[in-house]
Amino acid sequence: MKSGEEFIYGLRPLIEAIESGREIERVYIRKNLQGELYQELTVLIKKRSIPYQLVPIEKLNRITHKNHQGVIAYISQISYHPVDQVIPGIYERGEDPLVVLLDGVTDVGNFGAIARTAECAGVHALIVPWYGSAPVNGDSLKTSAGALTQIPVCRVQNMHYTLKFLKNSGLKICSATSEAEKLYSQAHFTGPLAIIVGSEDKGIDTGLLKISDELVRIPLMGKISSLNVSVAAGIIIYEAIRQRSSMK
Numbered sequence: 001m002k003s004g005e006e007f008i009y010g011l012r013p014l015i016e017a018i019e020s021g022r023e024i025e026r027v028y029i030r031k032n033l034q035g036e037l038y039q040e041l042t043v044l045i046k047k048r049s050i051p052y053q054l055v056p057i058e059k060l061n062r063i064t065h066k067n068h069q070g071v072i073a074y075i076s077q078i079s080y081h082p083v084d085q086v087i088p089g090i091y092e093r094g095e096d097p098l099v100v101l102l103d104g105v106t107d108v109g110n111f112g113a114i115a116r117t118a119e120c121a122g123v124h125a126l127i128v129p130w131y132g133s134a135p136v137n138g139d140s141l142k143t144s145a146g147a148l149t150q151i152p153v154c155r156v157q158n159m160h161y162t163l164k165f166l167k168n169s170g171l172k173i174c175s176a177t178s179e180a181e182k183l184y185s186q187a188h189f190t191g192p193l194a195i196i197v198g199s200e201d202k203g204i205d206t207g208l209l210k211i212s213d214e215l216v217r218i219p220l221m222g223k224i225s226s227l228n229v230s231v232a233a234g235i236i237i238y239e240a241i242r243q244r245s246s247m248k
Contacts, residue, residue, distance in 0.1 A: 006075040009068035011037040018044050023076040025135055027052040030060055030070035041071065049157055051130040078136050083154040083162060086125050087169050096192045097171055098240060101127040103159060103208060104199035105229055108134045112143025113230035114197070119147035121237050127154045127162060127194075163211045166194045173212040175204050176236050178226065180215035187216045189240035190247050197233045200226055 008014050008022075015037070018024060027045060029038075031054045045052050060068050090097040100118050105111055111134035118126055133155075134140055141148050156162045163173055171192040176184065189195075196212065198204035209215060218227060218235055227235075 009072045011069045024050045025074040025076040027073040028055045033070040080155045081152040099125045099194045101196045103204050108140040110230045112140040114233045115144040116147040117234040119151040125152040174214045175212040180217040184216040189243045
């Protein structure tokens, strides 16, 4: 466990925490766990769209030696925002949405750095998937310099569905990928926009690239094959800000 992370263990305490409105980051459940309380917990987790993972008991025992009853949950240090409420709210304020989606960005340092840049640039929201995303913990909060408590973060169960929702809401989807032919400086970033950045090793999911309206790349003139994802995100975010500012 990272320093500063708070967790709850035990079936009844976790059920009560969820019912009281505590924001849960993720839940670890022992494989093959059974019983009435377990069934009650799983129904509640699915109803509240809380990410969970079935794990061997050894993983739970490494987190705590206390009587965890087969479940441990980490408490989120922020409140997540529903994307289907965030986007309409931006339009209602008379603004064109600018959001950034992180696909497979699991490093807390990169996550925090992107959040910091996005907040400084006036990005309206960050969108992250249930699984395969860096947690909001003490390390990511520190790297973000507190930005993760300022910028809305939307955690979504299905990135493909979310992209379709954004497109139907009038946003242009632009993915940053080395596979693109067009340079980021040649793209049009004015108007409602969603920017997708992916992990440095796997990049953006192929299905998300297919849904995207435009693919762009950042030119590399050196011997290193890729930029740090937080740096790449910053370059594209500020190009979008430059273009949008020139239209005012």
